Amino acid sequence: xxxxSQSSRPQLSRRRFLxxxxxxxxxxxxxxxxxxxxxxxxxxxxxxxxxLEIGEMPVNFTGNTRVGTVVNGQxxxxxxxxxxxxxVTLRVSNRMSMRSSIHWHGLIVPAxxxxxxxxxxxxxxxxxxxxxxxxxxxxxxxxxxxHSRFQEQTGLYGPIVxxxxxxxxQHSDREYVVMLSDWTDTDPERIFTxxxxxxxxxxxxxxxxxxxxxxxxxxxxGQTVADRRMWGQMRMNPxxxxxxxxxxxxxxxxxxxxxxNWTGVFNRGERVxxxxxxxxxxxxxxxxxxxxKLTVVAADGQDVEPVTVEEFRIATAETYDVIxxxxxxxxxxxxxxSIDRSGYARGTLAPRSGMAAEIPPLDLRPLLTxxxxxxxxxxxxxxxxxxxxxxxxxxAMGHGPMGHGTSATTPLRHAPTEHGPTVDMLADEASxxxxxxGVGLRDNGRRVLSYADLHTVGGPIDRxxxxxxxxxxxxxxxxxFVWSFDGRKFSEAEPLQFSLGExxxxxxxxxxxxxxPIHLHGxxxxxxxxxxxxxxxxHTVMVNPAQRISYAVTADAIGRWAYHCxxxxxxxxxxxxxxxxxxxxxHGGGHT
Amino acid sequence: MxxxxxxxxxxxxxxxxxxxxGSESHAQHGDGVPASGEHAHHQHRAHPPQAADEHAxxxxxxxRDRRVPxxxxxxxxxxxxxxxxxQTTLAPISxxxxxxxxQMEDDAPFGMLLFDRLEWRDLDDVDAQAWEFxxxxxxxxxxxxxxxxxERVESQEEGHIKLAWDRIFARWWSVQSGVRHDxxxxxxxxxxxxxxxxxxxxxxxxDAAISFGDQGRTAARxxxxxxxxxxxxxxxxxxxxxxxxxxxxxxxxxxxGLADLELGVRLRYELLxxxxxxxGVLWERKFGRTADxxxxxxxxxxxxxxxxxxxxxx
Numbered sequence: 092x093x094x095x096s097q098s099s100r101p102q103l104s105r106r107r108f109l110x111x112x113x114x115x116x117x118x119x120x121x122x123x124x125x126x127x128x129x130x131x132x133x134x135x136x137x138x139x140x141x142x143l144e145i146g147e148m149p150v151n152f153t154g155n156t157r158v159g160t161v162v163n164g165q166x167x168x169x170x171x172x173x174x175x176x177x178x179v180t181l182r183v184s185n186r187m188s189m190r191s192s193i194h195w196h197g198l199i200v201p202a203x204x205x206x207x208x209x210x211x212x213x214x215x216x217x218x219x220x221x222x223x224x225x226x227x228x229x230x231x232x233x234x235x236x237x238h239s240r241f242q243e244q245t246g247l248y249g250p251i252v253x254x255x256x257x258x259x260x261q262h263s264d265r266e267y268v269v270m271l272s273d274w275t276d277t278d279p280e281r282i283f284t285x286x287x288x289x290x291x292x293x294x295x296x297x298x299x300x301x302x303x304x305x306x307x308x309x310x311x312x313g314q315t316v317a318d319r320r321m322w323g324q325m326r327m328n329p330x331x332x333x334x335x336x337x338x339x340x341x342x343x344x345x346x347x348x349x350x351x352n353w354t355g356v357f358n359r360g361e362r363v364x365x366x367x368x369x370x371x372x373x374x375x376x377x378x379x380x381x382x383x384k385l386t387v388v389a390a391d392g393q394d395v396e397p398v399t400v401e402e403f404r405i406a407t408a409e410t411y412d413v414i415x416x417x418x419x420x421x422x423x424x425x426x427x428x429s430i431d432r433s434g435y436a437r438g439t440l441a442p443r444s445g446m447a448a449e450i451p452p453l454d455l456r457p458l459l460t461x462x463x464x465x466x467x468x469x470x471x472x473x474x475x476x477x478x479x480x481x482x483x484x485x486x487a488m489g490h491g492p493m494g495h496g497t498s499a500t501t502p503l504r505h506a507p508t509e510h511g512p513t514v515d516m517l518a519d520e521a522s523x524x525x526x527x528x529g530v531g532l533r534d535n536g537r538r539v540l541s542y543a544d545l546h547t548v549g550g551p552i553d554r555x556x557x558x559x560x561x562x563x564x565x566x567x568x569x570x571x572f573v574w575s576f577d578g579r580k581f582s583e584a585e586p587l588q589f590s591l592g593e594x595x596x597x598x599x600x601x602x603x604x605x606x607x608p609i610h611l612h613g614x615x616x617x618x619x620x621x622x623x624x625x626x627x628x629x630h631t632v633m634v635n636p637a638q639r640i641s642y643a644v645t646a647d648a649i650g651r652w653a654y655h656c657x658x659x660x661x662x663x664x665x666x667x668x669x670x671x672x673x674x675x676x677x678h679g680g681g682h683t
Numbered sequence: 684m685x686x687x688x689x690x691x692x693x694x695x696x697x698x699x700x701x702x703x704x705g706s707e708s709h710a711q712h713g714d715g716v717p718a719s720g721e722h723a724h725h726q727h728r729a730h731p732p733q734a735a736d737e738h739a740x741x742x743x744x745x746x747r748d749r750r751v752p753x754x755x756x757x758x759x760x761x762x763x764x765x766x767x768x769x770q771t772t773l774a775p776i777s778x779x780x781x782x783x784x785x786q787m788e789d790d791a792p793f794g795m796l797l798f799d800r801l802e803w804r805d806l807d808d809v810d811a812q813a814w815e816f817x818x819x820x821x822x823x824x825x826x827x828x829x830x831x832x833x834e835r836v837e838s839q840e841e842g843h844i845k846l847a848w849d850r851i852f853a854r855w856w857s858v859q860s861g862v863r864h865d866x867x868x869x870x871x872x873x874x875x876x877x878x879x880x881x882x883x884x885x886x887x888x889x890d891a892a893i894s895f896g897d898q899g900r901t902a903a904r905x906x907x908x909x910x911x912x913x914x915x916x917x918x919x920x921x922x923x924x925x926x927x928x929x930x931x932x933x934x935x936x937x938x939x940g941l942a943d944l945e946l947g948v949r950l951r952y953e954l955l956x957x958x959x960x961x962x963g964v965l966w967e968r969k970f971g972r973t974a975d976x977x978x979x980x981x982x983x984x985x986x987x988x989x990x991x992x993x994x995x996x997x
Contacts, residue, residue, distance in 0.1 A: 190786065203769035209784035212773065228764035240786035287823075288795045288996070292956050299912040323885035326855060512851040513823060550757030570882070571851070573823050580789045580823075582778065613766065628759070647765035650772065665789035 134165065137172035139179050143193070145215070145237075145247065146186040152274045152348050153341050159246035160187070160237065167270050167346045167370065168235065168249025175230040175256045181223040185215040190239055193223070195251065196408060196610070197233040197392050197630040200225040202650025205612055207238045210651050210669055214239060230255035231392025232366040232410040233630075234270070241279030244372035244659055248272060252366060253392070260548065261388040261397065263364035263414055267355040271378075271405070271427050271436050273340040273371040274348075283660055286334055286572045293336040296431060296456045297328060321461065327516065329459040330431075331569055331604055332530060334660060335373045337434025342374065344425065344438040352447055353438035357417055363440065364388075365413045365425075369405045372659040375606055375633075376427040376436065377404050377532060377539075378411075381451055383423055383440075386414045387540060393628045394548040403540035404430075404529045406608035406633035408657040411540075415440070422446035430531065430606065432456045457531025459604050465503070465518020465637035499524040499621070501639055503600055505564065509578040515568040518602050521639035523621040529606060529635055542618060542640075545627035551617045552628070553645040557596035560641075561587065565601045565609070565634060565656070565666070572664055574656065580665025587654065587668055589646035590675035598641040601634045608633050608657040611670065613648035631657055646672045794820035795996060800949075802963075802992025804834070807983075811836040813990070825850050828859060833866070841867045845876055856881035863894055869934030872896050878904075886910070901929030916953040920961075922946070931972060936980070938972020951994055959994045 143162050150159035150166060162168030173179055185191040192214045194206035204225045208214030215221045230253040237247035250268045275282065285292050306315040322329055347353035357363050369376060379385070379402040386399045389412035397414070405411055405427075417423055422441035429435065432453045439447055500520045509517060526543035527533060567574040576584065589595065597616070599609060609616075610631040618626045619641045634640055649672050656666035671678055782788045800815040815832040826849040833842015847861025856879060863876040878892030887907050894902040906924040913919055924945040931939050949963030965988045969977050974984035 190784065199764070199766050201766045201769045203771050204766075208786070209776070209781040210773070211769075212771070214784050225766075226764075228762075238785075284793045287793050289956065295915045297912055297915060299914055301913075320885075326882050326884065326886060512853050512856075515854050547759070549759035549762065552757070552759045552763035554757060554760065568854070570855075571823060581787070582782070582790045615763075645765075649766075649768040663787055663789065667787065667789070 134163070135170045135172055136163075139173075139177050141171065141179065141181045143168070143181060143183045144186055145183065145191045145193075145242075150246065152343065153276055155276050157276050160191075160242045161246055162249060165249075165346075166246035167272065168247060170250045170252060170268055171235070173227050173251065173253045175227055175253055178224065178226045182220055183215060183223060184220040185217055188217050190214040190216055191242060191247070192221075192238045193235050193247070194238040194612075195223075195233065195235050197231075197410070198225070198227070198251070199229060199613065199615075199648070202613060202648065202652065205650075205652065207612065207653045210653050227253055229253060229392065231389055231394070232268070232368060232412055233392050234368045234370050234408075234410065236370065238653070240663070241283070241372070241659065244273075244275065244279040246274075248370040250366070250368050250370070259364075260394050261364070261412075261414060262362060264361035265357060266364035266366060268345065268366045268368065269355075269425060269438065270345050270368045270370045271374070271376050272343045272346070272369075273335075273374040274343050275335075275339045275341070277339050279372075279659075282335060282339060283663060286660060286664075290334065290570050290572045291328065291331070293334065293338045294328075294330060294431075295336065295338055296330045296433065298330060321466075325464065325516065327464065327569070327604060330456065331459070332431040332457065333373065333375060333429065333605070334572070334658070336431055337429060340374065340429075340434060342371075342376075342427065342429060342434050342436035344427065344436040347438065349435060349437040349450075354444050354446070355438065355440050356444055357440055357442060359418060359420055359442060360416070363415050363417065365415060367405055367411045367413060369407050369409050371407055373407065375404060375406045375430040375529075375608075377402060377430065377454075377529075378425070378427045379403075379451075379537065380415060380423050380425050380440065381448075382419075382421075383415045383417060387545070388412050388414055390545050390547075390627055391629045391631060395627060396546040396548060398540070398544045398546075399538075400540040400544065401537040402532070402535075404532060404633070406606065406631065406657070407659075408608050408610055408631040409629075409633065417442075422448040424448045424450050426451055428453050430457075430529075432531075454531070454535065459530060459636060462500075462522065463530060463636040464516065464604055465520055465602070503602075503639070505602070506577045509564060509566055509602065511578050513568045513571060513573040513575065513580070514566045514578045514602070515570065516602060516604065518600065518637040521600050521637050522635070523639050525618070525620060525626060525640070527635055527638070529633070542627060542633075543620075547617075547625070547628045551625040551643065552615060553594050553617075553643070555594040555645075557594050557643050559593070560596040560598055562598040562600065563668075565599060565603055565607050567603045567605070567661070567664075567666070569604070572660075574661040574664040574666035576666065576668055581667040581669075582665065584668055586651070586671045588678045589644070589670060589672045591646060591649055591672055593646050593675075594643060595646065596641055596643050598639060599632070599634050600639045601636055604636045605658075606633060606635055607661065607666070609655070610657045611644065611654050612652040613650065613670075613672070614644050614646060614652070616642040616644060618642045648672055649674075790822050792820060792822045794818070797996040799994055800832070800992055801995070802961075802990045804965075805989040806836065807986065809837055813992075814842075819849065821849070823851070828861070839868065847876060847878070849880070853881070855883070859892070863892075865935075867935040869932065869936070872900065872932070872935070874900070874902065883907075899930065900932070903927040913950075917950070918953065918959075919948065919950050921948045928973075933976060936973065936976050938974075938976055940971040940973075942971070942973040943967065943969045947990075949990070957996050961990075961992055961994060963990045963992075964988070965990060 146161050147158050148161045149156050159166050183193050192206045192208045202211055204223050205211040233251040235249055236243045250270050341348050344353045384399050386397050388397050391410055420442050422439050425438045427436040500522050502520045505517050526541045528539040528541040532539045563576045566578045608631045616629045616632050620626050652670045654668045654670045655662045797817045802813050804811040804813055813834040818829045819826045828847045828849045831844040843863055843865045845863040847859040849857050849859045851857040859878040861876050863874040865872040874894035874896040876892050876894045880890045883889050887909055889907050891905045904926050908922045911919040926942045928937050928939055928942050945967050947965035949961045951959040951961035953959040968985040977984050
């Protein structure tokens with residue numbers, strides 16, 4: 092290992108130790124191939140001065156050796172431990188042949204420290220070093236990752252834990268970071284062009300003739316044919332839950348493949364804080380630990396009033412802090428299955444290393460319903476039975492946001508730009524409630540977290556009523572693999588302009604059949620209830636298919652910022668906007 | 684540095700204004716905060732200057748049931764620290780430069796080579812080979828298409844090749860305009876070709892075109908395909924193809940009117956998505972003058988052909 096630049100800085104306070112017993116075990120198991128990233132144990136760097144070296148290195152997660160993007164020789168990148176109130180300096184050197192960058196996800200930092208090439212700065216050229224320096228005015232669980240092409244997919248992601256001044260609000264005896272990610276042996280460039288050529292390439296859960304016959308037996312011929320007719324008319328596939336599946340991915344927990352079983356050790360009766368981070372490029376996970384209740388105490392680094400659940404969905408880039416209290420002398424499986432049930436990340440909590448518990452079977456692959464498509468085809472409550480059916484001109488419908496009264500859906504209007512050939516679907520109506528845990532999780536027999544369960548402690552960062560509202564629709568074309576806001580890709584859209592100091596509301600409407608985690612850089616997204624009350628503060632907001640969700644933003648971060656879907660291939664395909672925050676009347680920077 | 688100091692103080696003023704005005708959040712102005720009235724005014728503008736945002740007309744002052752502001756700043760309000768203004772900013776750059784820095788080109792071209800059919804055909808007394816090959820290159824909107832299909836019987840090739848500009852114009856459809864060259868036993872024919880390609884309701888893949896040749900020749904062509912999944916990798920693909928001509932072309936065995944129909948079904952197994960061997964059976968039927976010409980030459984006007992081949996793409 093080379094840390095020459097670090098060793099020349101004696102003031103650097105840096106501890107390295109095994110992140111877990113499991114990581115140690117994995118090192119032993121993998122020692123036949125010394126080139127892999129995991130041969131270096133997951134390290135923790137703490138203090139205020141950091142030297143991070145981005146490089147490339149042979150790695151092996153699947154039995155095949157590939158080149159990964161590493162930080163200080165590791166995937167995931169080292170855990171950075173900071174203290175609230177400290178000013179940290181991070182010297183990031185790029186030892187690769189291509190430009191790179193690091194973005195501190197969820198950190199409120201000056202625009203030139205945010206790490207988005209082309210927006211915040213020029214990126215870090217090959218052989219160059221960029222010095223990030225900012226004051227840390229927050230605490231909690233966050234992460235960092237590359238913001239350059241597919242470097243995040245190939246390994247450039249790592250956890251950040253910021254200690255709260257005065258101690259954590261929720262006591263725990265022990266804590267672990269549980270970072271989930273998706274590794275692929277396939278070149279991400281190839282995945283991207285494959286999706287452009289055949290977007291359903293990675294979907295091996297489509298409905299077959301056998302499924303048709305089974306449905307006929309179960310629901311009768313008429314209903315089955317009607318169901319197939321509706322999907323056929325729309326030219327949509329109810330099994331399209333995510334674009335890249337376990338066919339290409341090996342899901343990792345703290346950089347460890349399921350077979351190698353990352354393990355966190357506990358003593359019976361301890362309160363263990365698990366800091367879950369979804370550091371994947373393109374995956375949404377449903378997490379549970381059979382046998383343990385999960386008390387969620389923070390979301391996206393923000394403390395929430397503790398809420399106890401059995402399962403939670405963690406979208407790409409979200410973080411959740413969960414406290415568990417294992418009482419028995421046994422192993423527990425941390426099970427994180429992907430949204431399409433095509434695979435899982437798995438690890439173990441155990442009183443001793445080397446133990447394992449049963450791995451639960453993958454759930455059945457969920458099917459999207461007509462309500463996920465923004466159609467009111469009788470698939471939900473009676474109050475919707477009188478609502479319009481598909482084919483009704485949306486523009487002709489009522490415009491009141493709560494037109495259905497007690498119904499938790501709202502009819503929609505669409506911008507003219509949404510009617511282009513790169514948008515394959517427009518929802519007729521959207522659900523407005525926050526209590527939907529997500530596709531495939533409703534009524535699964537478990538108590539599943541939803542945004543309605545999350546109440547940020549301490550209220551909003553700004554009590555003002557938003558002065559205006561920007562409505563943006565999440566749009567795309569599944570088959571052409573084009574993704575956009577309001578039917579316009581990044582290259583086709585002007586930056587959004589926020590006036591410095593204003594409080595505004597962003598309303599997102601998901602006109603696609605996929606779940607999109609939307610991330611606004613530099614400013615918090617304070618999610619509101621359908622009534623406009625403060626609910627939860629997030630840096631990444633998961634928007635379910637055909638959902639309408641609003642959040643308030645205080646534009647107090649001067650500069651240019653990225654705003655995008657955190658599914659990496661959606662972002663690269665155009666689901667990205669620039670946001671410019673400038674004193675009112677002085678806009679006009681940006682690209683020409 | 685000087686600029687950043689100015690910006691910092693502007694920001695500080697703006698923030699003090701918003702904290703001060705927090706207790707009167709319904710106010711549309713900042714009169715109560717004389718020291719920073721200007722900033723407060725900005726914050727409360729109901730409709731600040733808009734970006735070219737498509738949803739400008741969507742913005743509504745909705746009389747929704749809003750939270751009741753409290754008198755005191757919230758805990759989060761006290762704890763939140765806005766970021767300092769950036770010390771350096773990127774100078775205005777071109778979109779090209781931005782794309783280069785970001786390495787995020789959402790309009791990049793890409794291409795595909797597809798051997799939809801590369802097959803051996805079991806004709807009555809001889810073997811034949813047939814192909815259907817497409818190559819395209821372009822971005823999400825515009826692509827250059829090269830498509831050829833045909834059959835080779837005893838070193839005699841019959842078929843066509845087409846070069847077209849493919850432009851998407853609707854959710855599921857693109858138009859293709861280009862040139863087509865037919866090669867047959869008689870003189871070859873050249874056409875201007877206009878077509879529509881896309882996905883019809885119920886997932887029928889449609890490719891239809893009309894062609895205008897020299898000497899007032901016209902032709903029309905329709906093909907439709909459908910895919911049924913027996914398993915995730917075993918796929919049954921029925922297809923239908925029709926050809927129509929406006930004028931007799933006896934040297935090429937073509938009569939005016941509906942000339943021929945091909946109904947086929949192929950069963951492929953996707954060893955890889957990109958590589959799938961298949962077997963199939965086709966029923967070919969000639970009609971009208973075209974059928975007469977075939978019979979006249981001692982050929983059948985209808986035949987059943989077994990095929991085996993591979994489908995591959997890159």
